[in-house]
Amino acid sequence: MQPQQPDDDPATVLAGYRPPSQLVQDKEIDRIDEHCRAFIELSPFATLATADADGWPDVSPRGGAPGFVRVLDEHRLALPDRQGNNRVDGLRNVAANPRAALLFFVPGVEETLRVYGTATLVGPDALGLDLTEFGRAPLSVLVLQVRRAYVQCAKSVMRSRLWDPAARVERSALAPFGRVLRDHCQLATPMPADDVIRAELAEEL
Template sequence: MDAVTAPDAQPTDPDGRAVVDGYRAPGGLVLDKVIDHLDPHCREFIAHSPFATLATADPEGWPEISPRGGDRGFVHVLDEHRLALPDRPGNNRVDSLRNLAANPRAALMFFVPGVDQTLRVYGTTSLVRHEDLGVDLTEFGRAPLSVLVLHVRKAFFQCPKSVMRSGLWDPAQRVAPGTLTPFGRVIKDHCALESDLPDDATIWADLAQEL
């Protein structure tokens, strides 16, 4: 994407309140759809979701967002007020878990391929060992390293307009192979490495062994 040069904006409304106040008030359904538990519709959606994003923040308020995925229903609904998100092998940065250890508030956004609406769930969390949960969350032949239990404070379905605008599930929107810079080259440049990394096919094959 080409860079666009623009002059520094000089806001006349430094705290942004006038900008926010310029939006029309939300309709009644937008507010009324927020519930404090996982009803059957939420549970059905989560059971079909293979992908979600986890949002956390550190004690100073800096946000973190992390993709999470697995087989459909990889996030397990324990009851209408609790769900369990298993933590699978990753890059071991554990930024989200470090945040939650200090600031237990979190949000999950669930996606279902081919479905334009998304589901947002907010709550407080506790981190537990898999063996202490009493529920088998083994997937891809591995037990999770830990489990995040989210105690639901609110849940609601998100308006599908953003997904509709993006054409996220439209096959015609798929990026053709070779369009983007190979991932190995990206990491080499980001890390200022002197030697090349393996080709992407090799990298993906190695990652697949660690799912």
């Protein structure tokens, strides 16, 4: 094993960053205030970050109608789990390691919202709420006890041009999803055409 070079030392690399401003530090709060609530109620998409008992991370996309994540009160969020691929990696992680985070996006808004806390998994009727969406009740509900929340500045979304129509990528730039599945799974037979796959997915929303 070769000795670590000075520019490979994490402490040396991190020392190259200037300290965060006081404003950046002070914007972190320990609850869901009116501004966080408004953001969540407009958000149709979020990513859920979890880690297993050994610390291996997982991040998964979650989506629904705007406000699909419910604000129960200043310190609790409810994320219904919808029909998916049944891997439930994130939910298994929460059962072993309750630390979790959500990153919320609102189409057209360049800021994002980050929320951290500890999560528990409950049954679909545990909260006494009607969580039906697309005609289906959730299979479970993740309840996040909020520890930290803050609005992230717009720089990353501005750089990515995420909401810029001129930056849209045509689906044809990538291989059809069916071909990707066939290659990744080493299937001998072709998968259905993408429009057939999408139609089947739409029936399971």
